[in-house]
Amino acid sequence: IKEKDVDSTLDALQARLRSLLNDKKFLLVLDDVWNENQAKWVELRNLLRSTDGFSRSKIIVTTRHSNVVLIMSPIRPYILEGLPLEDCLTLFTKWAFNDGAEKHYPNLIRIGEEIVKKCKGVPLAVRTLGSLLFQKTDESDWIYIRDSEIWRLEQHENDILPVLKLSYNYLPSHLQRCFAFLSLYKKDKIYSSDDVIRLWMANGLLEHPKQNQEWEDVGKRYLNELLSRCLIQKENEFRLKFTFKMHDLVHDLALDVSQKECKIVNSETKRVDENVRHLLLCDEKLVEVPRVLEEMKNVRTVIIQYASKRSKIVDKSLINLCVSNFKYLRALEFRKSPLTALPNSIGTLKRP
Structure with a gap:
């Protein structure tokens, strides 16, 4: 089709x-x-x-x-097994070293084998941790990952979050905030670098640009760092921008680390933590403004999806609520709306 x-x-x-x-x-x-x-x-x-x-x-x-x-299906399912250890070691070595460089670091290879065993045959975990250790030749970095407390966290079978969380913990604080922000998008979403960077900019998540740089250059550098750590995957590249996606398991990680800051809301949402700052409003059959929004005051970002399927009255109510309740609103993404103008009261918003 x-x-x-x-x-x-x-x-x-x-x-x-x-x-x-x-x-x-x-x-x-x-x-x-x-x-x-x-x-x-x-x-x-x-x-x-x-x-x-x-x-x-x-x-x-x-x-x-x-x-x-x-x-x-009534048919007995086929349960996928993990990769054999030998294949995992090959994959790990490919991501942790430049071609042939591993032969110069036998001690790291021994530690790497112990790390790979803890990945339990999950290729994404092997690749992520291998990429994390790329060009790191200090044994202490490898030992830290091998002995990290995060391995001891309770896991469900095939649950990779504790493994992936090592990649998050190794991110600089500014990248942690930007990565967590990506949880506002639904799974299987194709991200646009321009859209993401603009939202990061609006919320003050980017470091101040250096000489001869623009804010967009800083945002692109952040995205390239996330790409290099295998936390996002590039889809298509254009002259000045690109699209990318996030593996489902990595998206689970983003949801896990952002739950105090970001929240996806629909008409059935009953409660939202008062510390939440960023909202995705996602409901195809929305006929009225969710009451939970009326109780919130500290929101900085509102992304509204499926706007074309709501009435003009609902859209207007949403806009008025966002402007009246969220006095420190920094970003409002409201696409495909039948509205042609914003209320004058938007001028009363304050800069935090």
Whole structure:
């Protein structure tokens, strides 16, 4: 289905999909599924069954949630095993050293083997920690990671957060704040470097630029540091900007470290910590302003999604609430809104 079909009705999209798959044997891969609504799966399954090639086709689903397995298939799931130790060591060495340099540091290799064993075959953990130690030849840096208290934190099976948290702890404080801010975006979001840098700038998260530098240059340097640490992954690059994404597990880390500062709010949110400073308002069926927003006073950032699906009245109420309640508001991202003007009271906002 092409991009031009995205705005079509659901019935039209289903008809289009059916016509594409009819009389064809296909392999459908549904990656990282989180849907626990059985009705949605049954609807998709019935649609696929209506194609002539369904009986000869295969569907592969990957998920990190056992309930999804129970809902989607009676077939016993295949539990992925971790990478063998030998492959993990190869991967770790690739990220921790320049080609061939590891032979000069046998002591580090021995410590690295102990670190890799604690990764339990999870490639993302191996790669992240290898990248973290790149060009570090002091044994104390390697020993710190090997013996860090974070390894002893209670983990659920295959839970990588405590491992990834080492990468966060090794970030300079200014990068920690900027990384945590990325949790305001939903999973699978494609980030734009320009948008992210502007929000960082508005909230005073960037260091003052050096001579002959602009604020945007500082923001790009921060993003490149996060790229080098494998915390974000570049998607497409343009002349002056680029897009990037964040691995789901890394996004989990961002949510974990930002929970006192950032919050995703919808119409069902009952409580938000008073220390929260940055909000993502995300609800496709919003018909009124969430009451929890009325109780907040110290918000600095509000990002509002799905604005095109709300009425003009709701949009106006949201704007008025943000301006009247959040006196120290620094950034308001309000796209695709039917509103054509902001209230005059926006001029009363104060700079903290």
